[in-house]
Amino acid sequence: MNFAQLLFPDFSLILCGHLLCRFTALNRKVWEPVESLVYYFLFPVLLFHSIVRSPLDLGLASGLAAAGFALAGVAIGLNYSLPWWPGLRQGMDRRLHAASAQVGFRFNSFIALALAEKVAGPQGLQMVAVLIGLCVPIFNIGAVWPMYRQNALKHPTTHRKGFVRELVRNPLILATGGGLLANLVGVHIPPWLEPTVTRIGGTSLALGLMAAGAGMQLGSLAVAKRMGVALLGIKHLAMPLVAWALARLFGLNPSQTAVLLMFSALPTASSCYVLAARMGFNGAYVAGLVTLSTLLGMVSLPFALGMLLNW
Numbered sequence: 302m303n304f305a306q307l308l309f310p311d312f313s314l315i316l317c318g319h320l321l322c323r324f325t326a327l328n329r330k331v332w333e334p335v336e337s338l339v340y341y342f343l344f345p346v347l348l349f350h351s352i353v354r355s356p357l358d359l360g361l362a363s364g365l366a367a368a369g370f371a372l373a374g375v376a377i378g379l380n381y382s383l384p385w386w387p388g389l390r391q392g393m394d395r396r397l398h399a400a401s402a403q404v405g406f407r408f409n410s411f412i413a414l415a416l417a418e419k420v421a422g423p424q425g426l427q428m429v430a431v432l433i434g435l436c437v438p439i440f441n442i443g444a445v446w447p448m449y450r451q452n453a454l455k456h457p458t459t460h461r462k463g464f465v466r467e468l469v470r471n472p473l474i475l476a477t478g479g480g481l482l483a484n485l486v487g488v489h490i491p492p493w494l495e496p497t498v499t500r501i502g503g504t505s506l507a508l509g510l511m512a513a514g515a516g517m518q519l520g521s522l523a524v525a526k527r528m529g530v531a532l533l534g535i536k537h538l539a540m541p542l543v544a545w546a547l548a549r550l551f552g553l554n555p556s557q558t559a560v561l562l563m564f565s566a567l568p569t570a571s572s573c574y575v576l577a578a579r580m581g582f583n584g585a586y587v588a589g590l591v592t593l594s595t596l597l598g599m600v601s602l603p604f605a606l607g608m609l610l611n612w
């Protein structure tokens with residue numbers, strides 16, 4: 302399987318957005334409304350559709366679901382712990398860490414859905430839908446919490462219940478929770494509406510990646526090189542190794558193991574940049590990490606599905 306060819310369209314869209322923003326009249330003033338459109342409408346529709354279109358059978362996938370929960374917990378814990386790592390304690394910008402921690406555990410669901418059937422056959426899409434449906438709410442809460450906490454520290458009058466309001470109003474979490482509930486009760490998108498929803502999903506992918514490129518300033522990565530290396534190391538090396546160990550711990554079959562390893566090695570979510578920017582953090586730094594993660598996915602996917610799967 303040519304993983305580089307599979308990932309190239311995502312990276313090329315990021316590059317396209319960056320070039321348009323930097324060298325044409327389509328500057329940041331043009332892309333800011335695009336970010337809002339993607340964040341509040343296009344991405345939520347895509348997430349909802351991705352979850353409801355593949356029936357979830359939690360009984361048959363209980364082992365995979367348990368491994369996915371464990372992987373999510375370990376990944377979030379590792380990324381949250383960075384401020385206490387030797388060599389990173391001194392001078393770490395806590396707001397920058399709060400914005401970028403999500404890069405180390407979130408994943409690109411578009412690539413996951415594109416790869417699933419190729420990796421594990423007809424059941425692959427259903428298995429990855431289980432992981433998406435169960436892990437996306439956890440990862441989105443994990444992404445929002447440190448940024449909310451930093452904003453609360455910046456504005457001490459903010460009450461803890463504001464975090465609940467932040468989650469309740471978060472369109473990505475609402476879409477994921479709604480999609481999971483709809484799937485479990487058997488609600489599906491009507492056939493006559495499928496073409497429209499599918500087009501919205503395709504638009505969200507293209508515009509979301511281009512918006513990430515438009516906000517990208519690779520030079521901004523220099524402000525926290527060591528933290529960036531640690532985050533991407535967790536995402537593209539530690540997570541596949543943890544997934545390999547969990548697959549054996551939970552006794553997953555070969556197809557489930559392949560899906561879990563693929564899931565662990567995916568590039569981070571392009572919406573990391575959108576979420577950080579919309580919550581008032583350094584979106585340019587996060588966009589740079591998203592770009593590098595997309596490139597590293599060309600290495601970590603073959604590593605996970607080649608070396609670890611056959612180990």
